Amino acid sequence: MEMEKASSLLFSGLHFDRKKFSRDFSKFQKNTGTEKPQSRDTAVVTAPDPGKKRKRKENSSRTCESEAVEGFSVFKTADPASSATIKRCSTQVVDGKKEINQQIEKAAILRKKHGIHVSGHNIPSPLENFEELSTRYCCESYILRNLAALGFREPTPIQRQAISVLLSDRECFACAPTGSGKTFAFVCPILMKLKSGSKNGVRAVIICPTRELAAQSTRECKKLAKGGKLKIKLMTKELSRSGDFMKMACDILVSTPRRLEYAIRKKKLDLSRVEYLVLDESDKLFELGYLTQIDFVVKACSNPSIIRSLFSATLPEAVEEHARTIMHDAVRIIVGRKNSASDLIKQKLIFAGSEKGKLLALRQSFAESLNPPILVFVQSKERAKELYKELAFDNLKVDLIHADLTQEQRDDAVDNFRAGKTWVLIATDVIARGMDFKGVNCVINYDFPESAAAYIHRIGRSGRAGRKGEAISLYTEEDAKFLRNIANVMVASGCEVPSWILALPKLRCKKHRPSRESISTGGADNDVEE
Numbered sequence: 001m002e003m004e005k006a007s008s009l010l011f012s013g014l015h016f017d018r019k020k021f022s023r024d025f026s027k028f029q030k031n032t033g034t035e036k037p038q039s040r041d042t043a044v045v046t047a048p049d050p051g052k053k054r055k056r057k058e059n060s061s062r063t064c065e066s067e068a069v070e071g072f073s074v075f076k077t078a079d080p081a082s083s084a085t086i087k088r089c090s091t092q093v094v095d096g097k098k099e100i101n102q103q104i105e106k107a108a109i110l111r112k113k114h115g116i117h118v119s120g121h122n123i124p125s126p127l128e129n130f131e132e133l134s135t136r137y138c139c140e141s142y143i144l145r146n147l148a149a150l151g152f153r154e155p156t157p158i159q160r161q162a163i164s165v166l167l168s169d170r171e172c173f174a175c176a177p178t179g180s181g182k183t184f185a186f187v188c189p190i191l192m193k194l195k196s197g198s199k200n201g202v203r204a205v206i207i208c209p210t211r212e213l214a215a216q217s218t219r220e221c222k223k224l225a226k227g228g229k230l231k232i233k234l235m236t237k238e239l240s241r242s243g244d245f246m247k248m249a250c251d252i253l254v255s256t257p258r259r260l261e262y263a264i265r266k267k268k269l270d271l272s273r274v275e276y277l278v279l280d281e282s283d284k285l286f287e288l289g290y291l292t293q294i295d296f297v298v299k300a301c302s303n304p305s306i307i308r309s310l311f312s313a314t315l316p317e318a319v320e321e322h323a324r325t326i327m328h329d330a331v332r333i334i335v336g337r338k339n340s341a342s343d344l345i346k347q348k349l350i351f352a353g354s355e356k357g358k359l360l361a362l363r364q365s366f367a368e369s370l371n372p373p374i375l376v377f378v379q380s381k382e383r384a385k386e387l388y389k390e391l392a393f394d395n396l397k398v399d400l401i402h403a404d405l406t407q408e409q410r411d412d413a414v415d416n417f418r419a420g421k422t423w424v425l426i427a428t429d430v431i432a433r434g435m436d437f438k439g440v441n442c443v444i445n446y447d448f449p450e451s452a453a454a455y456i457h458r459i460g461r462s463g464r465a466g467r468k469g470e471a472i473s474l475y476t477e478e479d480a481k482f483l484r485n486i487a488n489v490m491v492a493s494g495c496e497v498p499s500w501i502l503a504l505p506k507l508r509c510k511k512h513r514p515s516r517e518s519i520s521t522g523g524a525d526n527d528v529e530e
């Protein structure tokens with residue numbers, strides 16, 4: 001139901017005028033792209049389509065495609081009497097085809113090696129290494145320096161494919177495991193494409209579902225942009241209320257949907273020149289709570305040549321279908337198995353019997369081996385407060401984070417956890433998505449997650465960037481209806497699960513979180529805050 005509404009709302013304001021952009025066809029024959037002449041995308045063998053729906057910068061077609069067209073025109077204008085010319089040309093065509101086939105094969109091998117699955121037309125080959133950013137796409141040296149300074153030696157699979165797709169001015173929707181480097185997969189091409197700073201307003205927008213994630217993405221973006229001229233800004237509460245973007249240098253803006261909408265409505269922010277729009281954690285942003293804001297922002301990004309991209313570790317069918325109908329010639333990228341947990345996480349299910357049993361199991365687990373940093377997820381802010389009170393006197397360095405805290409308190413909680421000052425952070429789902437806490441050893445689902453997606457994102461706070469992690473999920477009888485879904489995710493990652501759980505009935509429709517006995521005292525808790 002939610003997605004049906006999404007389909008009717010999202011992107012509905014966008015309209016592309018074919019006639020208006022028909023002139024662009026002529027541009028396909030000019031060489032103005034950023035990809036270097038010697039570089040070739042794979043599988044680009046057809047002549048450009050003059051009826052293409054939208055204006056595109058030409059570098060994506062400035063490859064074998066334009067060469068094939070040029071080849072034919074050479075053929076036509078050559079002296080027909082000269083058999084030598086004809087022979088030379090046909091040899092060139094055969095050589096060209098052979099080369100293209102070799103490149104297609106090479107790209108396929110590379111994709112197979114890295115578990116990259118793609119669909120769409122004329123998909124650029126994945127990057128073999130970061131050097132290709134400069135040899136193939138003329139990347140400025142400061143970006144390569146920053147990549148090296150960050151210690152990134154090889155692109156991750158999602159970076160290999162998404163970077164080349166976005167650098168070829170193609171829209172994409174991508175699904176890759178948690179902690180697999182999706183942030184740089186969209187940040188890097190944006191920095192490369194925008195090149196120098198401009199005073200003409202915001203040119204790229206990155207939307208994240210939470211303020212913490214927006215702040216983190218801004219920081220990551222700034223790390224890669226160090227030494228360049230681009231201005232990157234995080235939309236703070238203050239900026240959204242009183243900042244005048246018309247008078248401010250800002251090339252890349254990172255924001256939550258609400259703050260973005262607020263600034264646009266106040267007419268202090270014009271997004272009509274935006275060239276790149278990223279919806280990070282896109283499936284979350286497509287949920288009802290965000291939908292009208294996202295729709296409003298997407299309409300405000302009215303530049304017809306905008307490149308939009310969707311990234312997440314979970315991409316439900318409904319979101320995919322929707323993306324396919326509204327995006328233009330988009331490339332679908334899936335790394336590994338779709339909607340699955342990272343292979344690096346060891347997952348365990350523990351039956352705790354009752355709410356009291358859960359507290360006991362948690363204390364016991366801490367007593368046996370406390371290996372911080374540890375994240376403990378609960379289903380509501382009330383329960384976060386209750387659990388905090390229980391653990392605060394257990395001689396643990398424990399803290400909590402939920403949506404009721406001030407921004408300063410939330411920032412402190414995140415910073416202290418990052419700095420190792422907090423060993424155990426109790427959290428609601430407010431930090432379940434996207435947050436990159438390095439080296440989280442264990443995620444404990446104190447309250448069982450109510451969907452496979454929620455589970456994948458929560459446990460994905462550990463086992464990031466190639467490190468191993470652990471996830472423990474406590475459950476009681478109240479959680480029976482959610483068990484099978486989560487167990488299926490575990491089985492798909494190679495974990496053992498009792499067979500009776502897999503034989504439980506399928507979850508047919510979305511179920512509400514169970515009301516639970518209070519952690520500290522009696523009473524029920526029906527709060528559904530994230």
Ligand SMILES: Nc1ncnc2c1ncn2[C@@H]1O[C@H](COP(=O)(O)OP(=O)(O)OP(=O)(O)O)[C@@H](O)[C@H]1O
Nearest residue numbers: 152154155156178179180181182183313434436465
């Ligand atoms: N090429 C690379 N080599 C090594 N580490 C990398 C590389 N790219 C990114 N990383 C690191 O991997 C970690 C996870 O990256 P990131 O937060 O982008 O993951 P993600 O896929 O967006 O995860 P999530 O789905 O949870 O949002 C970060 O610490 C980042 O610095």
